[in-house]
Amino acid sequence: MSADLWQRGCERLAAELPEQQFNTWIRPLPAADVTDEGGDMAVASVQVPNRFKLDWIRNQYAGRIEAVLSELAGKPVRLDLTLAAREPQAAGTAVRAAGPRAFAQALRQTPAPNEAPHPTRPASESPTSAHLPRHRLNPALTFDTLVPGRANQMARTAALHVAGAPGQMYNPLFIYGGVGLGKTHLVHAVGNALLADRADARVLYLHAEQFITDVVKNYQRKTFDELKAKYHSLDLLLIDDVQFFAGKERTQEEFFNAFEALLAKRAHIIMTSDTYPKGLVDIDERLTSRFDAGLTVAIEPPELEMRVAILMRKADLEGTPMPEDVAFFVAKNVRANVRELEGALRKILAYSRFSQKDINIQLAREALKDLLSIQNRQIGVENIQKTVADFYKIKVADMYSKKRPASIARPRQIAMYIAKEMTQKSLPEIGELFGGRDHTTVLHAVRKIAAERQKNTELNQQLHVLEQTLKG
Numbered sequence: 001m002s003a004d005l006w007q008r009g010c011e012r013l014a015a016e017l018p019e020q021q022f023n024t025w026i027r028p029l030p031a032a033d034v035t036d037e038g039g040d041m042a043v044a045s046v047q048v049p050n051r052f053k054l055d056w057i058r059n060q061y062a063g064r065i066e067a068v069l070s071e072l073a074g075k076p077v078r079l080d081l082t083l084a085a086r087e088p089q090a091a092g093t094a095v096r097a098a099g100p101r102a103f104a105q106a107l108r109q110t111p112a113p114n115e116a117p118h119p120t121r122p123a124s125e126s127p128t129s130a131h132l133p134r135h136r137l138n139p140a141l142t143f144d145t146l147v148p149g150r151a152n153q154m155a156r157t158a159a160l161h162v163a164g165a166p167g168q169m170y171n172p173l174f175i176y177g178g179v180g181l182g183k184t185h186l187v188h189a190v191g192n193a194l195l196a197d198r199a200d201a202r203v204l205y206l207h208a209e210q211f212i213t214d215v216v217k218n219y220q221r222k223t224f225d226e227l228k229a230k231y232h233s234l235d236l237l238l239i240d241d242v243q244f245f246a247g248k249e250r251t252q253e254e255f256f257n258a259f260e261a262l263l264a265k266r267a268h269i270i271m272t273s274d275t276y277p278k279g280l281v282d283i284d285e286r287l288t289s290r291f292d293a294g295l296t297v298a299i300e301p302p303e304l305e306m307r308v309a310i311l312m313r314k315a316d317l318e319g320t321p322m323p324e325d326v327a328f329f330v331a332k333n334v335r336a337n338v339r340e341l342e343g344a345l346r347k348i349l350a351y352s353r354f355s356q357k358d359i360n361i362q363l364a365r366e367a368l369k370d371l372l373s374i375q376n377r378q379i380g381v382e383n384i385q386k387t388v389a390d391f392y393k394i395k396v397a398d399m400y401s402k403k404r405p406a407s408i409a410r411p412r413q414i415a416m417y418i419a420k421e422m423t424q425k426s427l428p429e430i431g432e433l434f435g436g437r438d439h440t441t442v443l444h445a446v447r448k449i450a451a452e453r454q455k456n457t458e459l460n461q462q463l464h465v466l467e468q469t470l471k472g
């Protein structure tokens with residue numbers, strides 16, 4: 001594969017995209033590392049400096065980048081976006097963008113001072129810079145483009161309600177769920193809907209990480225009044241991934257102040273997180289109890305019919321309708337979350353465009369060959385987590401949460417043990433899938449349960465039932 005593929009791709013994108021968009025999002029990216037995957041597919045790996053940029057590029061440009069690279073390479077090229085490691089991690093290592101936990105963990109590894117998460121990021125590079133509208137909403141993420149279904153019914157209904165009557169019921173609204181299930185999409189939808197209704201509404205979308213950055217900046221400059229003026233004057237504050245506040249005391253304090261001020265003047269606050277308020281760790285109780293004081297709703301992984309609907313809808317939006325039988329085939333095989341569905345769809349579209357063949361099951365099977373062969377070989381960790389959580393009557397979210405009571409920690413260890421026994425995944429991969437835990441935690445769980453199984457017949461029996469269910 002030609003080493004300058006990325007360079008040529010960028011030249012093409014520079015010609016195609018508006019200059020400002022190209023300069024903001026594509027030009028600053030480091031050159032991709034392009035590798036062949038089994039000959040008929042290549043992977044272009046690109047490190048992105050932060051999660052906000054990563055999500056934005058994935059949502060806005062990934063399809064286009066893949067299409068351009070595929071055309072230039074003469075074969076399908078998959079784009080693999082990863083979060084670049086921050087100092088002080090060794091240069092060249094990357095934190096895979098598998099979920100907020102992994103990223104939060106990377107953040108926590110940054111050195112003192114306690115709250116200086118981005119010592120190396122120049123202000124001009126921040127996603128809060130003038131390249132974006134002040135509210136920082138992505139106009140593509142609306143209620144119209146969000147496919148409804150059982151999995152998001154409660155959250156969507158509550159969000160619609162808030163968009164229609166902010167500052168009244170369900171304040172604050174707390175939305176939680178696993179990665180890639182549409183939390184970010186939903187909060188943007190509320191902001192966009194409110195602005196469509198009232199163009200002068202003061203709305204702000206922020207990833208929690210950006211709030212932290214703001215607090216640090218104002219702390220250094222001793223400009224807390226500005227910070228207050230900015231946040232306390234809003235009508236709607238949308239704040240994503242609040243679990244990132246963990247361990248950041250000063251940020252929590254400022255957020256608490258903003259929170260109280262906004263509620264007092266009946267502005268609305270919507271937050272998202274990877275776990276429910278009481279499941280948050282290293283966040284002051286004073287805050288978590290307030291998070292829970294309005295309405296807390298979960299977004300679950302979508303069921304089969306919803307996955308089919310999402311695929312068909314997104315394919316339509318791309319201008320390449322997907323036949324229903326193909327959508328069922330893909331949805332049956334790609335189950336983890338919507339982001340993965342989007343990835344599968346992109347692969348199929350790129351494959352179809354490149355080979356100039358219509359989309360059918362055969363083509364989908366070829367495009368998703370790698371993914372399907374992995375799945376056929378092994379039972380998914382997600383399935384293990386669900387089965388074990390059902391069996392011990394805990395929430396699936398507890399599998400990724402940092403909660404430690406024995407009633408949760410034990411089923412989690414059992415799930416890790418089964419994941420090691422029944423899948424091909426490595427200890428670090430399993431740790432990652434259990435909320436970004438260290439591989440030594442997984443190893444400890446595996447050894448502990450394996451040893452106990454020898455002595456404890458009741459546990460052995462339970463494990464047996466679980467294993468049969470999973471094989472079933």
Ligand SMILES: Nc1ncnc2c1ncn2[C@@H]1O[C@H](COP(=O)(O)OP(=O)(O)OP(=O)(O)O)[C@@H](O)[C@H]1O
Pocket residue numbers: 055059099100141145146147148152177178179180181182183184185186274310338339342
């Ligand atoms: N119901 C849905 N209909 C259409 N698109 C969806 C739906 N749910 C999620 N998506 C899409 O899936 C992708 C991932 O969603 P989103 O970024 O909102 O997930 P998230 O829950 O915020 O994940 P994370 O915790 O990783 O930030 C987005 O491109 C979003 O538009």
